[in-house]
Amino acid sequence: MSNVESTLERGIAGLKFGSDLVADAQTGEIKHEEIATYAEQIAVVNKQFSPVIFTSGAAVSGKAYLESEGIDTSEFGAQELAGAGTDEISKAWKKALIAHRIVGIQVLANHDQMKQGSVLMRTLLHGIGLGIVYIINENDQENVFELELYEEYETTQSSQQEGNGKRVKKPGVDNDFLAARGMVALKEELAAEDFADQQISLALFTAVGGFMLDGAVQPEIHSRDRDYLVRQCDGKSNLGTGGMEYKLDAAFLAAQSGVVTRIASPQHDFLNVLKGVDEEGASIGTRVLHDATIG
Numbered sequence: 001m002s003n004v005e006s007t008l009e010r011g012i013a014g015l016k017f018g019s020d021l022v023a024d025a026q027t028g029e030i031k032h033e034e035i036a037t038y039a040e041q042i043a044v045v046n047k048q049f050s051p052v053i054f055t056s057g058a059a060v061s062g063k064a065y066l067e068s069e070g071i072d073t074s075e076f077g078a079q080e081l082a083g084a085g086t087d088e089i090s091k092a093w094k095k096a097l098i099a100h101r102i103v104g105i106q107v108l109a110n111h112d113q114m115k116q117g118s119v120l121m122r123t124l125l126h127g128i129g130l131g132i133v134y135i136i137n138e139n140d141q142e143n144v145f146e147l148e149l150y151e152e153y154e155t156t157q158s159s160q161q162e163g164n165g166k167r168v169k170k171p172g173v174d175n176d177f178l179a180a181r182g183m184v185a186l187k188e189e190l191a192a193e194d195f196a197d198q199q200i201s202l203a204l205f206t207a208v209g210g211f212m213l214d215g216a217v218q219p220e221i222h223s224r225d226r227d228y229l230v231r232q233c234d235g236k237s238n239l240g241t242g243g244m245e246y247k248l249d250a251a252f253l254a255a256q257s258g259v260v261t262r263i264a265s266p267q268h269d270f271l272n273v274l275k276g277v278d279e280e281g282a283s284i285g286t287r288v289l290h291d292a293t294i295g
Helices: 003-008 032-045 058-068 078-098 119-129 140-147 157-162 175-192 223-231 244-256 270-275
Strands: 012-017 050-055 104-109 133-138 200-205 220-222 260-264 286-289
Touching: 003 119, 012 032, 012 175, 032 050, 032 078, 032 270, 050 078, 050 119, 050 175, 058 078, 078 104, 078 133, 104 119, 119 133, 119 175, 133 175, 175 200, 175 244, 200 244, 200 270, 220 223, 223 244, 244 260, 244 286, 260 270
Parallel strands: 012 050, 012 200, 050 133, 104 133, 200 260, 220 286
Antiparallel strands: 260 286
């Protein structure tokens, strides 16, 4: 058996980190110490699963970087800010991973590439087999022009005069959905390569630690209750464009395709999150379940 085949037999674990987890909510500065801690956990996961990182934070770190250089970003949209910040986020992750002898490679991807049979998916699967840990972020620039994933320009009086304005993302176009679609595509890609029995997992990390209902993290939630659960969501996160509602829909999308999906806190042991229980057998985070009867 080749090393590539051996690595793929471990299964794949997608780990998605929101903006709040990798960048400071007030300053937008990258949280290098936290990322180093995540990398330490990822090194442990890497002994049992092949990790894939989905990271947010490019836009907020880009804003912080530009403003530190005296640039007015008031008219910049997500795609401009992300273009300035994505390399900074990537460098932070790669530096943290290489400390554990893990090769991290940055990938900018759009949602249309997250499908079985695409060049990107075949490339990712080959690299994963070689032990590479991919650091995937949404390609805002390409999404704008190729996929029309943004609403019409929001304009201010000054931007109308200048003929430009901010682009605003449509609901459901963020890194939560990118992670969900990516893991579904990898599952399908593995099946096409005769690795259909391997576990494909997705952990959507959030500071809340799971899906909260009545002040408590729920051990599991079901797609049959989606409408009710969405009504309990309280808007967007402090940074970025997502929030629990988007995370919820992304999680249901992944679960529907057989990806073992959880919403959890990065403060927990990552391996335990992927298993769903801690050392004492207590539930960790929220398992997201699809109810086949509702389609």
